[in-house]
Amino acid sequence: MAQFKELVFSGMQPTGNLHLGNYLGAMIRWIELQKTMECIYCVVDMHAITVWQDPADLKRQIREVTAAYLAAGLDPKKSIIFNQSQVQQHAELAWVFNCVARIGWMNRMTQFKEKAGKDRENASLGLYAYPSLMAADILAYRATHVPVGEDQKQHVELTRDIAQKFNNDYAASIAANGYGDAFFPLTEPMIQGPATRVMSLRDGSKKMSKSDPSDYSRINLTDDADTIAQKVRKAKTDPEPLPSEVDGLKGRPEAENLVSIYAALTGTTAEDVLREHGGSQFSGFKAALVDVAVTKLAPIAGEMRRLMADPGHIDAILVDGSDRARVIAAQTMDAVRDIVGFVRSR
Template sequence: MNSLRPRVFSGVQPTGNLHLGNYLGAVSRFVPLQESFECIFCVVDMHAITVWQDPHELAHNTREVTAAFIAAGIDAKRHIVFNQSQVSAHAELAWVFNCVARLGWLNRMTQFKEKAGKDRENASVGLYAYPSLMAADILAYRATHVPVGEDQKQHLELARDIAQKFNNDFAETIAEAGYNDGFFPLTEPLIAGPATRVMSLRDGTKKMSKSDPSDLSRINLTDDADTIAKKIRKAKTDPEPLPSEAKGLESRPEASNLVGIYAALTDKPIADVLTEFGGAQFSGFKQALIDVAVEKLSPITGEMKRLMDDQSHIDTILAEGAQRARQIAAPIFAEVRKIVGFVG
């Protein structure tokens, strides 16, 4: 009963326009995983409401993330694409994990401190307990792997701590149920290569974000070719030419960011990009980056638009995905109920 098939879980929040950072840091990385793993791709709408969302925008954004998944190459027939709120096991298991996790663990979560800011007393309980729900997202499917960026590594470590404590706290009933090596796996991270952390086009020290007031700071997946070109041309740079070696990018955050984006879009090592463009001025490099970005992103933008024009088709994908997700999660949570001692 202990053998677990390799299974990937990953989620994306539906909070505003998806941008290049979301694509390079997450969505594009999902596509090759489909060849090696059983994959579950989730639009995490329950996480989104840890801060207030306009209900109409939340519904729109949920469909838009789904469209981006499909447009980028995720196969919803072979794998599972759904939105979190349609599968009750996420919320039910999150409550169990709230009772397993310790306050001290949650107090150490840096993302809560960053998002809540100075006025922490006014932050929602959901924002504080977010990591317990994230652990439930993963472990409701006993996922063995999660693709994570640097900013989510701490949450995955907490999910592993919760899994380990659950396995220890209920070791006797877990063994009675026939699980000799613990019930929940200690999920492993899948850490991607270059440009997993895409920075703002206006400030190379800040992460590219949909909450940045300047639309010039990011390339949205809904931007047309002219808009992409304009934003890259206006991207902040420094006066020096591009270096020929990676060491030359140190303390040059804007240059490092643009080179990293080019490397990720062309699937080349940064060293190869610098061999090609070392000594060049930014004007020439930016034109090359525009050409690559438009070539790569325009088909995705077009397919997203086509999908968004057929809302019922997206809703069908989500409903069918949720049904398949429930078929995996329901028996796992039924086992949790027995292990914990819930009757019925």
């Protein structure tokens, strides 16, 4: 079996504000991974335009997501940080994968059905083919591991299917070109972060989302200390005090969500939180949560504002990251051209 160098790839779309769910569900894990593994973190702006984006807003949001990466603790010297559209091999490899993937595979993708809604015939072809581009994002670097949320796990499984079919379809050419018995790895999903599902502050049965019309449903990474405190105080709860054991959170989604957030922000467990706060009324627990959230998140917002005041600095980091990413992706794409049978200049 082919041996692949361990490499992590992941990314976020520059659409709307990044929020507490993104931070706890992904970014904390990303920061830890860069200490021990080679990591590539992308701002996936090509995915963003699968639905229409105002061009001026998109530019600002690309820089804002990059600022969030940096403010949260990603280090451009340890990890490659770039925006997808600056590395053309993503789009080129996606076309090859469009010709490898099957229509039936795409039809099973639940996210397309959710995003397209009832007006599916009016959705963009890009939205439908989104998973093929995601596979190209990952496999342009022959990444072995992808930190993902539960909602993206299906796309990583599709990436594995595409890699396997490419390896099978072109097995003879892969071997003839000196790449052994497989060119692409079967990428492993890594379910992210200390809180893999952070729920809405207004409805504990729904995932925290930047598309929710209520800004009080989420804590944005751009929120200042006063705004964070106000949102925590207004978070939906129930009339009962906190239980002393985790089993007591069953059937109480808002209570469970706030306890999970507190545990994730403090690096502890729900059991630890309930040992300390079990029996407390929510007014007291929310005050403690405000202190924790403001201490952890307000400095990120402050650093983001500082970075956004110097867009040239952000752009320079993206250019440097894109140059480094392109070296890897170009090597992959040159090999793919040879394997597929394209004629190219040497």
